[in-house]
Amino acid sequence: MHIVICIKQVPDSAQIRVHPVTNTIMRQGVPTIINPYDLFALEEALRLRDAYDGEVTVLTMGPPMAEDALRKALGYGADRAVLLTDRYFAGSDTLATSYALSQAIAKVGETFGTPDIVFTGKQTIDGDTAQVGPGIAKRLDLLQLTYVAKIASLDLDQREIKVERRSEGGTQMLKSRLPCLITMLEGTNEIRRGSLVDALCAARSQVLKWSAADAGIDDLTRCGLRGSPTVVKRVFAPATRAEKAAQIDTTEKALRDIADELIAAIFTRQPALQHELAFNGGA
Amino acid sequence: MSTVNRETTRPAAGRAGIKKELPAHFKDYRHVWVFIELERGQVHPVSFELLGEGRKLADKLGVELAGVVIGPPGEATRPAVADAFAYGADLVYIVEAPLLxxxxxxxxxKAMTDLVVTHKPEILLLGATTLGRDLAGSVATTLLTGLTADCTELDVDTDGSLAATRPTFGGSLLCTIYTLNYRPQMATVRPRVMPMPQRTDRPAGRVIRHKLSVPxxxxxxxxxxxxxxxxxANANLAYADVVVAGGLGLGSAENLQLVKNLARAIGAEHGCSRPLVQKGWMSADRQIGQTGKTIRPKLYIAAGISGAIQHRVGVEGADLIVAINTDPNAPIFDFAHLGIVTDAIRFLPALTEAFTRRLSPHNRDKLAS
Known part of the structure; x- marks a missing residue:
């Protein structure tokens, strides 16, 4: 079987700082990582490959430096890596991104065999939209299975897949068909440590670098800023609250007294809570 | 987006700057729609929050607000229709079929895109739930229009465009996004980000029924x-009135029990900050913040949480935020209302005990009388 997994290289948001004066993102020195949500999809893809035999192609769109993310994915054991990179992709919103990626996936399919499953993460940690996966599914006419917690069964002969899908307030059991697109829920598995062999292969293997033309994209008006229906008009820092928290003095007081003082302060500010807590709590 | 300055309006770049005029075939797109999320007989409350926002947008634009209900024929959709009117809709579209x-x-x-193509709304809002996100991405891609996810503020610009503001880079910055030359302008909003509007006894409006004829x-x-x-396991964290959460300051997974004890004593839900989920100390559905749940409780107690921007984004709607942290310079004290600089591990048991004393049956009876 052939599995394509789309990943994204993102800045490690835990280390992002906004410049206090200019209110710009300070990217210098912020390490980039594979979007953490993508690792669950990558691991699931590798497990399926190991169980059913086949190949995993990892794909990303980004600047040339995104090759690092692909090398890491190869290190985990992916068989092939494709970097879709072209200045025409700059400024892509989710619609333009899903267009470019779907074209590239089609090209990957022509070149290396039609994928049975396309994986993405649930969302990215920098954009947080969760839209690119569904966008790819729609464009490639793949059955869409989002927030998948578990692949319960897969029958390659019957082209049938059963999954458990996270939904509001429960788990949906779905039966669907290949080819499909799966966005993998977080916490569903743990990314493997790549083997030494994989590490050696990763260092030696080539990352395929495709321009828009290489990916078979001839309509550049659907790419990048031009192909993006949404426009960012304004970027600004969140407003800060004028006053800081009123501190409850703790010097030379027993914890018990501090607690009583805090509760009094809570009920002074929100008197209605007194009744609510009394009747909900104390169980 | 790396070098944009605060409060600067960038000249709309590229294509957007060239074609300012809305293409003719989009000009008859009017009215504001809200998708009423009905699943297994329950309307998701985010739908009411969206109707509240949708009402404001429709009034500013001088257009109608419609609810969209998709479901099986018969009685099942009736409560959703009643709710849509009670929370401000002027009319309701129903698409019905047994397979829905x-x-x-x-x-x-298919149901949603057919309805959009037939009735042409200018704005379409959906909840950023697992269902809403699954649907919104497909609908926007089918219609080839813009979709802005997880908005925290919706407004109408002077020219009538939807100005959708959302956090970016984990909440470090906000950006305002427009869908200039395409319709409908689509946006999703996470549960609890917008306030819950008042339910009213408005008379029911028009109901327009469509059948989805797909076998x-x-x-x-x-x-x-x-x-x-x-x-x-059913953590109704997002809609809880009182929430207690723990962060890395608790030091170990075992100490989370202190948070749970306090939560139980005051009838609260418990949650945590992102690092605890990453460490595997608590499950992801208990995570509060930009990549977890947005909460809007009457009381939020944060114990040992430093208050990173991505956490702040998820709790700012709380009426009263109490922060307990050993570090007097922790960012959480910048947006909490009440602060205590102390060790949460030692203080939580004392607070639990004090609440229990205060809320004991004896004192409770005194309160009630």
Whole structure:
């Protein structure tokens, strides 16, 4: 079987700082990582490959430096890596991104065999939209299975897949068909440590670098800023609250007294809570 | 986006700057729609929050607000229709078919896109739930229009465009996004980000019914079953009135019990900050913040949470935020209302004990009388 997994290289948001004066993102020195949500999809893809035999192609769109993310994915054991990179992709919103990626996936399919499953993460940690996966599914006419917690069964002969899908307030059991697109829920598995062999292969293997033309994209008006229906008009820092928290003095007081003082302060500010807590709590 | 300055309006770049005029075939797109999320007989409350926002947008634009209900024929959609009117809709569209009983991407996408193409709304809002996000991405891609996810503020610009503001880079910055030359302008909003509007006794308005005529055997994906979350695991964190959460300051997974004890004593839900989920100390559905749940409780107690921007984004709607942290310079004290600089591990048991004393049956009776 052939599995394509789309990943994204993102800045490690835990280390992002906004410049206090200019209110710009300070990217210098912020390490980039594979979007953490993508690792669950990558691991699931590798497990399926190991169980059913086949190949995993990892794909990303980004600047040339995104090759690092692909090398890491190869290190985990992916068989092939494709970097879709072209200045025409700059400024892509989710619609333009899903267009470019779907074209590239089609090209990957022509070149290396039609994928049975396309994986993405649930969302990215920098954009947080969760839209690119569904966008790819729609464009490639793949059955869409989002927030998948578990692949319960897969029958390659019957082209049938059963999954458990996270939904509001429960788990949906779905039966669907290949080819499909799966966005993998977080916490569903743990990314493997790549083997030494994989590490050696990763260092030696080539990352395929495709321009828009290489990916078979001839309509550049659907790419990048031009192909993006949404426009960012304004970027600004969140407003800060004028006053800081009123501190409850703790010097030379027993914890018990501090607690009583805090509760009094809570009920002074929100008197209605007194009744609510009394009747909900104390169980 | 790396070098934009605060409060600067960038000249709309590229294509957007060239074609300012809305193409003619989009000019008759009017009115504001809100998708009423009905699943297994329940309307998701985010739909009411969206109706509240949708009402404001429709009034500013001088247009109608419509609710969109997708579901099986018969009685099942009736409560959703009543709710839509009670929370401000002028009219309701229903798309009904037996195969719409359970949510599935294929038929719901078809139902929604057909309705949009037929009735042409200028704005379409959906909740950023698992269902809403699954549907919104497919619908926007089918219609080839813009979709802005997880908005925290919606407004109408002087020229009538939807100005959708959302956090970016984990909440470090906000950006305002427009869908200039395409319709409908689509946006999703996470539960609890917008305030819950007042339910009213407005008279019901028009109901426009459509049938989705797709036979079941054309829909590939089948629902084999549904396993509801067990009562104990069912964290209704987002809609809880009182929330207690723990962060890295608690030092160990075991100490989370202190948070749970306090939560139980005051009838609260418990949660945590992102690092604890990453460490595997608590499950992801208990995470509060930009990548977890947005909460809007009357009281939020944060114990040992430093208050990173991505946490702040998820709790700012709380009426009263109490922060307990050993570090007097922790950013959480910048947005909490009440602060205590102390060790949460030592203080939480004392607070639990004090609450229990205060809320004991004896004192409770005194309160009630």
């Amino acid at each position: 009983a359970d949510y599935r991407n294929e038929p719901f996408t 079941e055997d054309e829909i590939v994906t089948k629902v084999l079953g549904f396993l509801p979350d067990s009562q104990s």
